[in-house]
Amino acid sequence: MYTLENTMLRKVVAGLSLSAAVLLFSGCIADKETTKRAVDGGVKYEVKDGKYTAYHVNTQQVKDYKYGRTPTPREIKAWDVDIHPDGTDAPMYDMKHGEIVLDEDGNKKIAEGSVEWGNELYDEKCSMCHGDFGTGGKGYPTLSGGDIKSLTNQLQNPADAEPTEEPPRKAIGSYWPYASTLFWYIQDAMPFPNPKSLSNSETYAITAYLLMENGVEINGEEMDEEFVMNREKFLTVTMPNENGFYPNVDTPEDPKKGVENITKFLGNPENYGTGTRCMTDCIKGEVPVLRIKNELNNFTPKASVARDLPEVEVKEESVHPGMAQYEATCSACHANAAIGAPVVGDKEAWSEVMTKGLDTVTHNALNGINAMPPRGGNMDLSDDEMKIIIDYMIQSSK
Numbered sequence: 001m002y003t004l005e006n007t008m009l010r011k012v013v014a015g016l017s018l019s020a021a022v023l024l025f026s027g028c029i030a031d032k033e034t035t036k037r038a039v040d041g042g043v044k045y046e047v048k049d050g051k052y053t054a055y056h057v058n059t060q061q062v063k064d065y066k067y068g069r070t071p072t073p074r075e076i077k078a079w080d081v082d083i084h085p086d087g088t089d090a091p092m093y094d095m096k097h098g099e100i101v102l103d104e105d106g107n108k109k110i111a112e113g114s115v116e117w118g119n120e121l122y123d124e125k126c127s128m129c130h131g132d133f134g135t136g137g138k139g140y141p142t143l144s145g146g147d148i149k150s151l152t153n154q155l156q157n158p159a160d161a162e163p164t165e166e167p168p169r170k171a172i173g174s175y176w177p178y179a180s181t182l183f184w185y186i187q188d189a190m191p192f193p194n195p196k197s198l199s200n201s202e203t204y205a206i207t208a209y210l211l212m213e214n215g216v217e218i219n220g221e222e223m224d225e226e227f228v229m230n231r232e233k234f235l236t237v238t239m240p241n242e243n244g245f246y247p248n249v250d251t252p253e254d255p256k257k258g259v260e261n262i263t264k265f266l267g268n269p270e271n272y273g274t275g276t277r278c279m280t281d282c283i284k285g286e287v288p289v290l291r292i293k294n295e296l297n298n299f300t301p302k303a304s305v306a307r308d309l310p311e312v313e314v315k316e317e318s319v320h321p322g323m324a325q326y327e328a329t330c331s332a333c334h335a336n337a338a339i340g341a342p343v344v345g346d347k348e349a350w351s352e353v354m355t356k357g358l359d360t361v362t363h364n365a366l367n368g369i370n371a372m373p374p375r376g377g378n379m380d381l382s383d384d385e386m387k388i389i390i391d392y393m394i395q396s397s398k
Contacts, residue, residue, distance in 0.1 A: 039259055041266030074098040081187055083180040085250055087235040090183065091200040101199075112230035113205025115212050115223055121202055122209050125191040128332055134171070134213050139377050144213040146171025148240055173214025177245055179237040183207045193336035204229040211237065322392030325385060329376045334393065341372065342397075350397035358390075365390055 036044040045053055078098030083089045094101040094109045101109045122134075130136065134143030147169040168175075172182060187203040189195050198206070208229035218227070219236055247265040251257040265271055326334075326344070333341040342349040353361060365386055368374040375381045381389075 035267070037263050037267040039263050039266075041263065041268075081184065083184045084252075085178040085180050086252075087180055087231075087237075090180070090231045090234050092231045094200045096199075109201075110230060111200035111204055112228050113201045113203070113208060114226060114228045115205070115208045116225040117202075118205035118207070118209030118212075118229075119225070121198075121206050125198075126206070128328065129192060134210060138380070142171055143210055144171050144173065145169070146174030146214070148174040148244075151175065151241070151244065171214060172210055173216050173240060175241055175244075177239055177242045179207065179211065179216075179234065179239055182210065183234070193332050194338055204234070207234075216240070320392045320395065322385075322388040322390075325381065325389050326392050329378045329381065330389060330393070333372070333376075344393050344396050347397055350394060354394065362387060362390055 038044050047057055047059070050056055050059055075098065078095075081089075081091075091111050094111045103109045123132075126134075128137070129140040130143050131140075133145075135145055136142030150166060150169040151174065153166055153168050176182065183203055186206055187196070187198055187200070190198070208223065208227060211229075212223040212227070215222075216237065216239065217223070218233060247261055251261070331344075333339045334344050337343050337346075342353050344350075356364075364372075366375060366383060375386055376389075
């Protein structure tokens with residue numbers, strides 16, 4: 001929870017009845033020291049007669065059940081890639097299948113990557129979802145361009161003296177407290193069509209590029225294209241919002257203490273303020289009309305309107321009209337066999353798809369099927385545009 005939400009939460013609690021406030025914080029203040037609580041501060045009840053409050057629970061003994069086999073030390077090492085907030089366990093070398101990669105001379109290969117290389121990798125593997133320069137895409141988060149000052153913004157009552165017009169603008173540089181999360185998440189879950197495929201060097205490069213796009217400095221200096229990120233430099237990264245969260249649950253000496261700390265903190269309503277309750281006539285004076293800003297015209301600095309790029313001659317007859325929309329919306333899944341979707345260009349796979357008939361294929365594309373969302377996740381596409389994309393995919397797979 002971001003620390004500056006405290007003020008607004010007082011107003012929320014102030015608008016609740018006493019009984020509702022008690023339920024919100026899962027227990028009265030008087031017994032907060034004796035009541036067992038979950039990590040989110042909620043009350044923990046005892047299981048009685050096979051029930052947890054009004055809900056049945058499975059009381060079978062499962063401690064002796066075992067599936068598969070015990071993983072080997074090498075297998076554990078290959079999957080144990082988490083990095084602590086202080087940078088502990090950030091990789092020194094490139095690894096493959098849990099073993100250090102050797103260079104041509106037989107030396108351990110140092111894991112490192114430049115901002116310039118990270119830019120190339122981002123354009124190739126990430127921009128189709130997260131947009132150019134990390135500015136965001138449909139259904140995928142914005143990675144750059146946040147505003148740390150906006151984190152104090154709250155969606156408030158329009159009758160407030162100065163109602164907030166914009167929500168917080170959260171991105172890596174403005175919101176994330178540690179760079180370790182960035183490296184770890186990229187390596188563990190990205191790119192979407194082929195997770196866990198990036199080397200440590202590639203991950204360092206993409207991490208460096210995204211930090212550069214977010215204006216994060218290294219030892220007080222801005223990062224340029226020649227900057228090379230490695231473990232030593234990664235350990236010096238300090239994120240602008242490192243101290244923007246509470247409570248402090250980073251307890252290296254005993255990780256379990258972190259859970260105890262946050263449980264105790266969230267289980268005590270006094271940490272959120274109690275305020276003055278208001279049940280009727282809470283809005284005083286005239287209610288102002290909400291003003292809605294057009295975000296497309298609210299860039300800082302102003303978006304360029306220059307159209308001075310050289311014209312590129314394109315032979316229209318050689319380019320299928322559905323190709324561009326396919327690349328932007330569908331290629332993330334239909335260009336990678338690991339996802340499970342029929343890959344464009346795979347004649348056998350599409351021959352099987354077309355046995356269902358064009359009408360069924362079109363219906364599934366428009367309405368979604370299995371793991372594929374309707375219209376590939378881009379709900380702005382019209383029926384006709386989808387049919388053109390489908391035709392491109394079919395024609396390219398003959």
